[in-house]
Amino acid sequence: MADKPATGAGLRGQSAGSTALCTVGKTGSGLTYRGFDIKELAEKAKFEEVAYLLLKGKLPNQGELDHYISKLKSLRGLPDALKTVLEQIPKDAHPMDVMRTGTSMLGNLETEENFDQQQDVADRLLAVLPSIICYWYRFSHDGVRIDTETDDDSVGGHFLNMLRGEPASELHARVMNVSLILYAEHEFNASTFTARVCASTLSDMHSCVTGAIGSLRGPLHGGANEAAMAMIEDWQSPEEAESKIMGMLERKDKIMGFGHAIYRESDPRNAIIKHWSKKLSDDVGDKVLYPVSERVEEVMWREKKLFCNADFFHASAYHFMDIPTKLFTPIFVCSRLTGWAAHVFEQRANNRIIRPSADYTGPEKSEWVPIEARD
Ligand SMILES: CC(=O)SCCNC(=O)CCNC(=O)[C@H](O)C(C)(C)COP(=O)(O)OP(=O)(O)OC[C@H]1O[C@@H](n2cnc3c(N)ncnc32)[C@H](O)[C@@H]1OP(=O)(O)O
Numbered sequence: 162m163a164d165k166p167a168t169g170a171g172l173r174g175q176s177a178g179s180t181a182l183c184t185v186g187k188t189g190s191g192l193t194y195r196g197f198d199i200k201e202l203a204e205k206a207k208f209e210e211v212a213y214l215l216l217k218g219k220l221p222n223q224g225e226l227d228h229y230i231s232k233l234k235s236l237r238g239l240p241d242a243l244k245t246v247l248e249q250i251p252k253d254a255h256p257m258d259v260m261r262t263g264t265s266m267l268g269n270l271e272t273e274e275n276f277d278q279q280q281d282v283a284d285r286l287l288a289v290l291p292s293i294i295c296y297w298y299r300f301s302h303d304g305v306r307i308d309t310e311t312d313d314d315s316v317g318g319h320f321l322n323m324l325r326g327e328p329a330s331e332l333h334a335r336v337m338n339v340s341l342i343l344y345a346e347h348e349f350n351a352s353t354f355t356a357r358v359c360a361s362t363l364s365d366m367h368s369c370v371t372g373a374i375g376s377l378r379g380p381l382h383g384g385a386n387e388a389a390m391a392m393i394e395d396w397q398s399p400e401e402a403e404s405k406i407m408g409m410l411e412r413k414d415k416i417m418g419f420g421h422a423i424y425r426e427s428d429p430r431n432a433i434i435k436h437w438s439k440k441l442s443d444d445v446g447d448k449v450l451y452p453v454s455e456r457v458e459e460v461m462w463r464e465k466k467l468f469c470n471a472d473f474f475h476a477s478a479y480h481f482m483d484i485p486t487k488l489f490t491p492i493f494v495c496s497r498l499t500g501w502a503a504h505v506f507e508q509r510a511n512n513r514i515i516r517p518s519a520d521y522t523g524p525e526k527s528e529w530v531p532i533e534a535r536d
C-alpha cells in the first residue's frame with residue numbers, strides 16, 4: 162500500500178483548494194490542526210479548546226475558554242418544534258438520518274440570514290447536535306423526554322449524561338474528550354468537501370452541514386466505526402478473528418476501519434485511540450474484544466500492509482463505554498461539526514463556486530426517435 166501511486170480517480174492526489182486549518186500526512190503520517198500536532202492536542206487540550214481553535218483561529222486564554230464553555234452550555238436546549246419532529250422519527254431509523262433531519266429542521270427554525278451570523282450558528286450547532294441525537298434516542302428507545310440542558314462543562318460528558326441519565330466517570334469523560342479531538346478535523350475529506358462545495362454556492366450553514374452528514378454516513382467514511390464494530394462483535398477469540406479476516410481477504414471484502422485515502426503507513430489517530438481502548442478494556446475486565454481487535458490489526462498489516470484508520474479502535478473504545486453501536490457515527494458528527502463549519506468560513510472568505518469538469522464518455526451524437534417508434 163505504501164507504494165501505491167496516486168491516480169486521478171476519486172480526485173486522488175489533486176489539490177482542490179487551499180486551507181489553513183489542517184495538514185494530513187504531510188510528513189508521511191502526521192496530522193496537525195492549525196499547526197498543532199494531534200498528539201499534543203489529544204494529550205493536553207479540552208475538545209472545547211480545539212473547537213475554539215478551529216472556529217475562531219487561535220487557542221483561547223482561560224477567560225475566553227470559560228466564556229466559550231458557558232456559551233455552549235447555554236445553547237443546548239431544543240426548540241419545541243424540533244422536539245416534535247424528533248418524536249415522529251421511528252426507533253429503527255438510522256441515527257445519522259436523525260442527525261440530518263434534525264439539522265435540516267433547525268435550519269427552518271433558526272435560519273442563517275446572513276454570513277455575519279456564521280460563528281453563532283456554528284456554536285449553536287456544536288452545542289445542540291448532541292441534544293438532537295440523545296433526545297431522539299431516549300424518546301424512541303426508552304419513552305422518556307430528557308432535559309438536554311445538563312450542567313456538564315464538556316461536550317463529551319454532556320453526551321454521556323444525556324444518554325445514560327447520570328454523569329460520566331472521569332475515565333469515560335476523558336476518552337470522549339480525546340475522541341472528539343481526534344475526529345474534529347481532517348482537511349478535504351469527503352464530508353468536509355461536501356460542505357465546502359455547498360458553501361461555494363453561497364448557501365447557508367445548515368445546508369452545508371446537512372449535506373456533510375449525508376457524506377459522513379457512508380461506510381467508506383464515518384460509517385466505518387459502526388461497520389467495524391458489526392464485524393468484530395461476534396468473534397470470540399483472536400484465532401476466530403484471524404480465520405474470519407483471512408476468509409474476507411480471500412473473498413476480496415473491504416475490511417472496515419482499515420486503509421486511508423491519504424495516509425500511506427499509519428493514521429496517527431489510531432495509536433491514540435488504541436491506547437484509550439486498552440485502558441477501557443482493562444477497566445471493564447474485557448478478555449475478548451481488545452485481543453480480537455489487536456489480532457485483526459496484526460493480520461491486516463501482515464497480509465496487506467493495511468493499517469487501522471481512526472475508526473477501528475474507536476469501535477471497541479465506544480463499545481467498552483456501553484455506547485450503542487448505532488450512535489458511533491453521530492458522535493463523529495458532534496465533533497466534525499467544528500471542522501465542517503471552519504471550512505465553510507474559509508470557503509466563504511475566499512470563494513469561487515466549485516465546479517470541476519468531467520471527461521465525457523457518452524455517445525457522440527444521438528438520433529431522436531419519436532416515442533411511438535422506440536423499442
Ligand atoms: C474517518 C474516516 O473516514 S477513515 C476511512 C474509513 N473507511 C474505512 O475504514 C472503509 C475501509 N477502507 C476503504 O474502503 C479504503 O481504504 C478508503 C475508502 C478509506 C480509501 O480508499 P482508496 O484511497 O481508494 O484506497 P487505496 O487506493 O489506498 O487502496 C489500495 C488498495 O488497497 C485496497 N484496500 C484499501 N482499503 C482496504 C480495506 N479496508 N480492506 C481491503 N482492501 C482495502 C483497495 O481495494 C486497493 O486495492 P486495489 O489496488 O486492488 O484496487
Ligand SMILES: O=C([O-])CC(=O)C(=O)O
Nearest residue numbers: 346347349350351422471
Ligand atoms: O480524510 C479522509 O479521507 C477521511 C478521514 O480520515 C477523516 O475524515 O477523518
